[in-house]
Amino acid sequence: MAIILDKDSKIVVQGFTGSAGSFHAQQCIAYGTQIVAGVTPGRGGQTHLDRPVFNTVHDAVRSTGAFVSLIFVPAPFAADSIMEAVDAGCSVIICITEGIPVLDMARVKRYIQQAERGGRELTLIGPNCPGVITPGECKAGIMPAFIHKPGPIGVVSRSGTLTYEAVDQLTKRGLGQSTVVGIGGDPINGSSFTDILAKFEADPATEAVVMIGEIGGSAEEEAARFFKEKMTKPVFGFIAGKAAPEGRRMGHAGAIVEGGAGTHASKIAALRAAGITVVENLSEIGETVARARKPLAA
């Protein structure tokens, strides 16, 4: 068991023949991931990486039975690609693309909400994220596979490279991962920390969760509330951006929408108050989890 993806997940890659799409699809295939098709408009009928290429996601889904889409389409067209995957019936959509206009994501969210009101169950991961990996089973993203190993720790993060850092530390201390999810660094994204924590809580293969947040927004505060009210599994939290200057990215009226949340201090305080173990030093994430799981005998 794992959350989101497992060895049977059939994946179609949008932006398959581009340089990023090609490189990473190849890496995913090498990991054993079932990449069954690719989509590049205008190149339908061709073969790329030994996989069929289709003009539309609809064609790819109909021909191969894929229900997961992995998106490497450039930012100006990525929002449309997400909506295409929704319309074609994909239930899991992972968008790697960085730099999508925020307003485009607001429109995508509306589109997804409409589909959900119609009874569909949809999971969008990203954008601006490294993707999802279920170690030993399925890699759908751009993370370096070799740092991962199967095990009981769930990892969820807003940042790509910070996730690698944390995973590397876990693996080096013998702690494997159930699933590692990058939810992305954009202001509006598909899945929140809370969405993923709920999946980890329900997943029998996950025993503890590492949550890596950063300054801005209130997703970590909401996750802390969820943890306190609904979770039984331990969560270890790290928040990046303590040394970051204030005000360069946050507008004033924006700060008010969040109700005073969004700073490093407020997030740490929210995590602590909820009972999440806070890791202050980025280099000690793995060690902290390891210590908590193997308490020294008295």
Place this chain on the structure above:
Amino acid sequence: MKLLEHEAKAILKERGVAVPPNGGVIAKTAQLSAALKRAGKAPWVLKAQVLAGGRGKAGGIKLAKTPKEAAVLAKAMIGMDLITHQTHGQAIKVKELLIEGGVKIERELYFSVVMDRKAAAPAIIASAQGGMEIETLASEKPEAIIRMTVDPVVGLRDFAARRLAFALNVPNDRVGEFAKTAKALVKAFIDLDASMLEINPLILTPKGVMALDAKVITDDNALFRQPVLAKMKDHEATALENEAKAADISYVGLDGSIGCMVNGAGLAMGTMDTIALAGGSPANFLDVGGTANEERVTKALKIILKDKKVKAVLINIFGGIVKCDMIAAGVVGALKKIKLKVPLVVRLQGTNVEAGKEILRKSGIPVIQADELWDAAKKAVEAAK
């Protein structure tokens, strides 16, 4: 990117939002009399064009009743160092003044549109208590703030604009004008791909509704489809930040002594935090990006080293998309072109890490290598002493 008041007002005026009589922007006192003439009859308002809020209390906005008074004020204001509660104790030099004709204010409202992350949609924040700092209002009288989410596909509907007008106690004779203005402001927010648009105050004049101030922050991700905004100058960015931006490198200058080059925004922030925790202080935030090549690494290193405060450089790369050997080759290539006078600590992990370390070892460049981030940070802090 943040727009200056006069830039934001020009854009809003084109979109049907009323603004005060505009006399133009002046950088020299010699330009004043022409500006006063353009702005119409006395009184006039002289407004410092800086990005920080709180200008009024800090002396950055002045009213002049005569041309002589305006001249005295303009002379004092151009070149003044403005410290507001938003400048974090630092002074901003006033280079330009916006000259406007005075208008009759009947009431001041607060009106802004922001991107509400949680609702995943634009949201209007409004209050009948305009002119006040919205943060102050939020903590002292949160019940005086009205919030309304807007459909990003449709914009503000007529009925919603009217509801807002009545909620703000706009008199009946100006409800129509208010609704028109609110719709224009929301449309501007959407059309400009703004992340924040704030009018404080939005005023009721005896005859209508007018934006007395305007603050706009745009979404840099959308500049590819905003040709007008893309051509505008980013007033907040330093020369180095602009240079970095042109090279597609995300860089923010800071006050410390350890220059950082990192891949990924989160890890870049985490590296800064680790340096601080190890007793040092970062000189910058720098995300070299997910598709960095030798040229970008060279450019990034050049930018870091142009900052004279830098006493040591820490390169922290966790290879995912970026391959460590490529970064190592980039560093070696860069150091053939740049003479390095400060210690360089390099920490590589992830994709092709061994090949990357090997390239650095064989290069003969005096690089301090580290495997773990904590070790790298401590070495950088030590080297910067």
